Amino acid sequence: MGKKRAVGADEPTTTSPLDLKTLIREHSLFFDQLVELIPARFFLPNSSSDKPWFPGLSKSQKKKVKTQTRENILKSRRDRLDPTRPTSTLDLLKKSLDEERDSSSDEEDDEDEAVEEEEEEEEKEVVKAQSMALSTDERPVTYEELRERLRRRIEELSAGRNTRPESKLKQERKKEMKNKKKVKVQTKRNQENNKEKEDASAGNTGKRKRDDGNDANISKNNKKKNKVEEPTDITYGQVRIDGKENKKRKKKLSKEKELERAKRLEEVKKDPEKGKKVSWKAAVSKAAGEKVHDDPKLLKQSIKREKKRQEKNKQKWRERKETVAKAKAEKQSKRSENIKERIHQKKMRKIEKREKKLMRPGFEGRNEA
Amino acid sequence: MARWRDRRRQRAVVKTQVAKNKKQPGVDQVTGGKIPKSFVFARGKLPGPLKQLELDLRKLMLPYTALKLKEKKRNNLKDFLNVAGPMGVTHFLMISNPKSIPYLRVARTPQGPTLTFQIKEYALAADIAKSQPKYRCTPELFKNSPLIVLSGFGGGGQHLKLTTIMFQNIFPAIDINSVKLSSCQRIVLLNYNAEERLIDFRHYSIRLQPVGVSKRIRRIVQTHQVPDLRNLQDVSEFLTKAGYGSESEGDDEAATVSLPTDVDRVNKASNKSAVRLQEIGPRLTLRLVKVEEGLCSGNVIFDEFDTSSVFSVEKETDREAAEDSEKETSEDEPADSAED
Numbered sequence: 001m002g003k004k005r006a007v008g009a010d011e012p013t014t015t016s017p018l019d020l021k022t023l024i025r026e027h028s029l030f031f032d033q034l035v036e037l038i039p040a041r042f043f044l045p046n047s048s049s050d051k052p053w054f055p056g057l058s059k060s061q062k063k064k065v066k067t068q069t070r071e072n073i074l075k076s077r078r079d080r081l082d083p084t085r086p087t088s089t090l091d092l093l094k095k096s097l098d099e100e101r102d103s104s105s106d107e108e109d110d111e112d113e114a115v116e117e118e119e120e121e122e123e124k125e126v127v128k129a130q131s132m133a134l135s136t137d138e139r140p141v142t143y144e145e146l147r148e149r150l151r152r153r154i155e156e157l158s159a160g161r162n163t164r165p166e167s168k169l170k171q172e173r174k175k176e177m178k179n180k181k182k183v184k185v186q187t188k189r190n191q192e193n194n195k196e197k198e199d200a201s202a203g204n205t206g207k208r209k210r211d212d213g214n215d216a217n218i219s220k221n222n223k224k225k226n227k228v229e230e231p232t233d234i235t236y237g238q239v240r241i242d243g244k245e246n247k248k249r250k251k252k253l254s255k256e257k258e259l260e261r262a263k264r265l266e267e268v269k270k271d272p273e274k275g276k277k278v279s280w281k282a283a284v285s286k287a288a289g290e291k292v293h294d295d296p297k298l299l300k301q302s303i304k305r306e307k308k309r310q311e312k313n314k315q316k317w318r319e320r321k322e323t324v325a326k327a328k329a330e331k332q333s334k335r336s337e338n339i340k341e342r343i344h345q346k347k348m349r350k351i352e353k354r355e356k357k358l359m360r361p362g363f364e365g366r367n368e369a
Numbered sequence: 370m371a372r373w374r375d376r377r378r379q380r381a382v383v384k385t386q387v388a389k390n391k392k393q394p395g396v397d398q399v400t401g402g403k404i405p406k407s408f409v410f411a412r413g414k415l416p417g418p419l420k421q422l423e424l425d426l427r428k429l430m431l432p433y434t435a436l437k438l439k440e441k442k443r444n445n446l447k448d449f450l451n452v453a454g455p456m457g458v459t460h461f462l463m464i465s466n467p468k469s470i471p472y473l474r475v476a477r478t479p480q481g482p483t484l485t486f487q488i489k490e491y492a493l494a495a496d497i498a499k500s501q502p503k504y505r506c507t508p509e510l511f512k513n514s515p516l517i518v519l520s521g522f523g524g525g526g527q528h529l530k531l532t533t534i535m536f537q538n539i540f541p542a543i544d545i546n547s548v549k550l551s552s553c554q555r556i557v558l559l560n561y562n563a564e565e566r567l568i569d570f571r572h573y574s575i576r577l578q579p580v581g582v583s584k585r586i587r588r589i590v591q592t593h594q595v596p597d598l599r600n601l602q603d604v605s606e607f608l609t610k611a612g613y614g615s616e617s618e619g620d621d622e623a624a625t626v627s628l629p630t631d632v633d634r635v636n637k638a639s640n641k642s643a644v645r646l647q648e649i650g651p652r653l654t655l656r657l658v659k660v661e662e663g664l665c666s667g668n669v670i671f672d673e674f675d676t677s678s679v680f681s682v683e684k685e686t687d688r689e690a691a692e693d694s695e696k697e698t699s700e701d702e703p704a705d706s707a708e709d
Contacts, residue, residue, distance in 0.1 A: 154609075233524070235533055237517035238542035240402070269668075279670045280527045283482040283662060287535045289403070289459070295480065 032090055040089045044096055083141060255303045262296040404541045406433045407460040408449060410440045415466050418493060422471075423464050425494045425651040429557070429572055430462070431511040433541065446665060453478045460539050461664070473655065475535055476664050483665050484535055486655035489567060494650045506649045510574055514540050515555035522561045528660055528671045529561065532568070550632045556646065566673075568657065572650030577632055577642040580625050583608075 035043065054062060079085055253261070269275035282292045293299055396403055409427045411420070427436055435458075449461065463474040471491070476483040498504040517540050522529045536559060543553075553575060560569040579587065585607065589596060601607055625643045628636055636642045660671035 233521055235519045235522060235537070237540055238537050240542050240544045276670070279662060279668060280531070283660065283670060284527075284531055284534055286481045287477055287531055287538060289405075289477075289538055292480075298480075 035089050035093065038089055040087065040092045043089050044092055255299060255306065258293045259296060259299045259303060262294050262299050265294050266296060402542055403457070403459070404433055405459040405538055406457055407462060407539060408435055408438060408453065408458050409462040410438055410449070410464075412446075412463050412465040413467070415464060418491075419464060419466055419471055421493050421495065422491055422651055426462060426464070428494070428511060429515070429650050430539075431514070433514060450478065450664070463665075472658070473653070474665065475539070477535070477538075478664065480663060482531065482535070482670075483659075483661040483663070484532060484657060485659040485661070486568070487658045488653055489656055490652075490654040492652040497648055497650070497652065501648070503647075504649070505574065505576075505647060510554050510649070513552040513554060515557045515572070516540070516543070516553055517557045517559070519559045520561070521563060522559070524561070524563050528657055531660060531671075532657060550628065550630055555649075566656060568655040570651075570653035570655060571648065572652075573646040574649050576645040576647065577628070577636045578645055579636055580641045580643050 054065065057065065079087055265278060268278055282294055285292050407430050409423060409430060411423050415423065427434055427438070452458075453461070459478050461474070461476045461478060463476070465472050465474070471488040473486045473488055474483055475486070494506075498506070517536060519533050519536060522533045540557075556573050556575055558569075558571045558573065560571075561567075562569065585596065588594075596607065598604070598607060625641050627641050628638055631638050632642075656673065657671075658673045659669055662668040662670055
């Protein structure tokens with residue numbers, strides 16, 4: 001209240017009292033709106049006695065206080081969302097001022113009170129009207145309304161979501177166009193082919209008739225083919241399924257036989273018709289990874305290589321045998337020599353022994369009589 | 370003090386770790402078949418974008434390819450063949466640019482057929498990356514070889530059959546019963562356009578997304594990040610908020626599969642998941658021009674620009690001699706010396 005009075009006091013004195021009042025009113029409204037913007041807990045003076053002091057309490061006291069604060073929080077939340085009890089800053093301010101005034105009622109006169117109250121009420125109404133006008137769009141009024149809005153929004157969006165009925169039609173149309181084009185091209189080609197084939201035989205008119213007949217059939221067939229072939233015309237990479245492994249085990253012919261076969265194939269290749277078949281078959285199996293022996297040159301080379309290898313192996317074997325035999329013979333001879341030596345030595349030793357007795361000093365030898 | 374000095378010296382000594390030679394398996398443990406390996410290299414001098422294409426193709430063929438293959442000018446095809454034997458390399462992919470027309474040759478090493486494709490159009494992986502707002506390409510994608518799907522090749526013609534078999538055998542076989550779904554992360558699509566006789570080559574990465582789960586919940590489960598509930602009054606709002614689903618949410622039924630096993634945290638067994646493909650890697654438009662019986666040699670059994678596809682052998686040798694003499698004058702030298 002003091003504020004408003006101060007504002008009024010600052011006005012210039014040249015204006016008439018009526019204008020002054022309106023000016024004051026406008027200014028007060030403006031300030032009210034400003035006050036509205038500030039949340040209550042920042043604007044109003046905080047009574048320090050309300051603040052709970054936790055640390056100095058005992059356990060039971062703390063519990064009580066905590067439950068109290070929880071309830072307070074819930075209460076304030078409910079109050080905040082309760083549409084019937086608007087707790088805007090301005091109202092709280094007014095409340096607090098009323099309380100002050102009640103507590104210090106002896107200071108002020110009754111007249112002033114009445115006047116102030118009237119003014120307050122008027123301004124309250126005006127302010128309320130203005131604020132309502134401003135914020136009806138933003139503030140939610142009831143829960144039911146909110147739910148309704150949500151439902152409407154969901155419906156809107158799901159209706160707007162297109163599961164592509166139109167685009168499917170488009171695709172079908174495109175396919176039809178393609179088919180038509182294909183049919184046209186095919187029929188043209190068929191026409192040409194037919195003309196080439198039947199050039200010599202039929203006359204022109206006859207040909208044309210036949211062509212028309214053919215065309216109709218061909219177009220039908222093509223349409224059918226196109227429709228059926230498109231989805232099934234897909235091949236995938238190599239896929240192994242168990243159970244189909246190694247059903248065909250080709251017999252391995254000897255190299256000479258293969259060589260003969262290759263030579264024969266070469267002869268066949270010279271023949272245009274069969275040669276085509278053979279070459280394609282060979283190319284396809286080569287591309288698939290199977291070894292195809294159809295080049296006589298390479299086969300000859302490999303035969304030669306094998307022969308050389310065999311020769312070499314033979315030679316190696318011979319050498320081995322020789323060395324083994326040699327070593328054996330050596331060892332045998334050495335052994336027999338050693339044995340002979342031993343026997344000889346034995347004999348010599350025996351003779352020595354015998355002769356030792358007769359090697360006395362002064363003995364001249366045995367009397368060989 | 371002496372001890373302290375020694376310690377310093379010890380720290381200064383670089384520990385040479387013996388690099389473990391991680392040998393790539395030659396035989397697939399699961400299927401028992403030989404794993405096909407490939408070399409991707411260039412024949413002759415290539416301009417910048419084609420060199421980049423070569424690197425992209427190498428990346429595509431990972432892991433069973435030599436990523437850092439170094440080729441020198443003096444290397445012949447024979448050199449590559451000599452190395453390929455002991456290493457178990459089965460396919461060669463060669464890019465060349467004779468007369469400023471890019472060609473891609475796919476050949477099977479020992480004696481195999483060679484398919485020559487003319488590259489009509491190509492787009493590099495870098496271009497595709499720039500054209501997409503969310504390009505996702507991690508090195509983990511390249512730890513497993515891609516799947517391959519061919520479409521439109523059933524139309525008859527031996528050359529198409531050969532092409533399918535060739536491409537099917539470039540990538541290792543998969544055993545349906547025991548393959549891990551989480552290891553199938555890339556796919557190569559080849560589409561044959563019968564009217565124009567062109568083959569479209571595309572390379573995608575596969576991503577599985579569970580169907581029927583809102584984006585927010587999925588995101589929480591996948592990345593364990595706490596969501597921002599700042600602007601919401603209640604948790605139920607978070608769950609029921611009708612946000613914009615991704616544009617392809619209303620997908621065809623054909624693109625959803627029910628998984629047989631768990632793939633990862635989000636995609637569980639016997640739940641429906643949508644298969645999302647995102648393009649990575651190069652884009653090619655190829656035309657099959659020539660099929661030769663040998664490795665860049667031998668009979669030409671298919672020729673795009675000639676009505677009679679197969680020649681007899683005698684004629685063939687004459688023609689080849691004529692071709693060789695032509696090639697000597699026009700093509701680059703290294704390619705030439707290899708074909709001799």
